[in-house]
Amino acid sequence: MNDLIITNIKSLILPKKSEHALKGKEMDELTIIDDAMIVIKDGKMVYRGPKTEGYQASETIDAHDKIVSPALIEPHTHVVHGGSREHEMTLKRQGMDYLSILEKGGGILNTVESTRQASFDELYNKAATNITRMIQHGVLTVESKSGYGLDRDNELKQLKVSRKLEDNFPILMRHTFLGPHAIPKGKDSDVFLDEMIDLLDEAKDYADFADIFTETGVFSVEQSKKYMEAAKDKGFKVKIHADEIDPLGGLELAIDQGAISADHLVAASEAGKQQLAESDTVAVLLPGTTFYLGKNDFADARGMIDNGGAVALATDYNPGSCVTDNLQMIMAIAALKLKMTPNEIWNAVTVNAAHAIDADRGTLEVGDNANLVIWDAPNHEYIPYHYGVNHAYQVFADGKLIFERPGLMI
Numbered sequence: 001m002n003d004l005i006i007t008n009i010k011s012l013i014l015p016k017k018s019e020h021a022l023k024g025k026e027m028d029e030l031t032i033i034d035d036a037m038i039v040i041k042d043g044k045m046v047y048r049g050p051k052t053e054g055y056q057a058s059e060t061i062d063a064h065d066k067i068v069s070p071a072l073i074e075p076h077t078h079v080v081h082g083g084s085r086e087h088e089m090t091l092k093r094q095g096m097d098y099l100s101i102l103e104k105g106g107g108i109l110n111t112v113e114s115t116r117q118a119s120f121d122e123l124y125n126k127a128a129t130n131i132t133r134m135i136q137h138g139v140l141t142v143e144s145k146s147g148y149g150l151d152r153d154n155e156l157k158q159l160k161v162s163r164k165l166e167d168n169f170p171i172l173m174r175h176t177f178l179g180p181h182a183i184p185k186g187k188d189s190d191v192f193l194d195e196m197i198d199l200l201d202e203a204k205d206y207a208d209f210a211d212i213f214t215e216t217g218v219f220s221v222e223q224s225k226k227y228m229e230a231a232k233d234k235g236f237k238v239k240i241h242a243d244e245i246d247p248l249g250g251l252e253l254a255i256d257q258g259a260i261s262a263d264h265l266v267a268a269s270e271a272g273k274q275q276l277a278e279s280d281t282v283a284v285l286l287p288g289t290t291f292y293l294g295k296n297d298f299a300d301a302r303g304m305i306d307n308g309g310a311v312a313l314a315t316d317y318n319p320g321s322c323v324t325d326n327l328q329m330i331m332a333i334a335a336l337k338l339k340m341t342p343n344e345i346w347n348a349v350t351v352n353a354a355h356a357i358d359a360d361r362g363t364l365e366v367g368d369n370a371n372l373v374i375w376d377a378p379n380h381e382y383i384p385y386h387y388g389v390n391h392a393y394q395v396f397a398d399g400k401l402i403f404e405r406p407g408l409m410i
């Protein structure tokens with residue numbers, strides 16, 4: 001007897017399981033099975049394919065002609081933080097840009113203050129609200145960065161909160177130490193970077209990856225190289241916030257260092273984009289950030305994919321440069337502004353997002369954990385098309401229904 005059958009699935013969306021992230025033309029390939037059915041036993045996929053009579057189960061769920069996909073994957077968030085920065089919208093309206101706000105002690109440094117002041121429980125409860133919202137939007141795998149402590153105790157506090165979230169929610173998380181996220185006021189950047197390098201040993205108990213913000217007025221390419229090499233020596237896989245605003249060569253550094261991902265890449269060079277195709281580095285693009293910063297030039301996803309590179313998408317949820325926990329919204333921005341096809345977008349928020357954070361997720365093959373979403377949508381193109389609302393209808397973690405969108409009470 002099988003545990004659960006989900007039947008009457010209009011279309012089943014199946015990204016390809018692969019040893020490496022999907023690159024170039026592969027990103028436009030997606031298997032779609034119409035009139036489908038899923039069988040789950042002990043939380044794992046036993047069958048997925050055309051409807052058949054061959055299976056029995058103690059429970060059957062009728063998908064009522066809705067579509068089903070693997071649960072989405074968030075490969076870049078700053079979900080653990082104190083405070084909020086709505087006042088920055090006024091500053092931006094008055095013409096101050098992101099780096100000028102940071103230079104004046106606002107931006108990331110504002111959130112550092114709020115995060116330092118917040119207790120462990122306050123940080124946990126706040127982040128739990130965002131994680132809940134992400135799950136409600138169809139996400140069951142989340143990467144979470146520190147980077148708002150900028151000192152030993154507060155960086156570790158953030159990472160411990162991140163770990164507790166993973167313990168208490170039915171999700172898989174990856175935890176990233178982002179000590180070099182900004183330079184504390186009055187500190188010398190080299191001295192501070194050395195402090196963060198010294199902290200890597202302790203951070204290793206809680207974090208899977210080490211990350212750095214390589215940007216004008218933050219850390220240079222040379223400093224980033226030093227940090228990444230130190231982190232790799234200590235057993236970390238490395239990530240980088242690269243070429244978000246200025247073209248410093250962060251993508252080339254990431255590739256050179258064998259980074260698992262290079263994130264942002266709005267201002268990445270042509271040379272970097274060419275090299276991406278030959279590398280195992282995944283480009284994690286964050287178009288919600290470009291939108292939220294009010295910019296018109298988006299990352300060149302088309303160039304990266306057409307050159308043969310691997311692209312993933314994330315919200316970059318954080319309190320300053322992208323305040324949304326709705327990855328479906330990012331799928332819409334990717335369609336409109338990154339000119340990605342629906343198939344590329346689905347692969348970018350499932351398999352490729354999984355590869356960007358070293359997670360074996362994002363597919364629905366036999367033997368996979370049954371992490372999936374029933375979407376209230378007629379086809380897979382509909383979700384990027386009808387933007388700004390939640391299309392997730394039912395979310396299943398390891399075959400268990402954990403969220404169902406309520407309907408009207410009239």
Ligand SMILES: N=CN[C@@H](CCC(=O)O)C(=O)O
Nearest residue numbers: 108213241316318319320321
């Ligand atoms: N750009 C650097 N870090 C974050 C933003 C952090 C913040 O503004 O609080 C990002 O990925 O966009």
Ligand SMILES: [Zn+2]
Nearest residue numbers: 076078241316
């Ligand atoms: Zn970030």
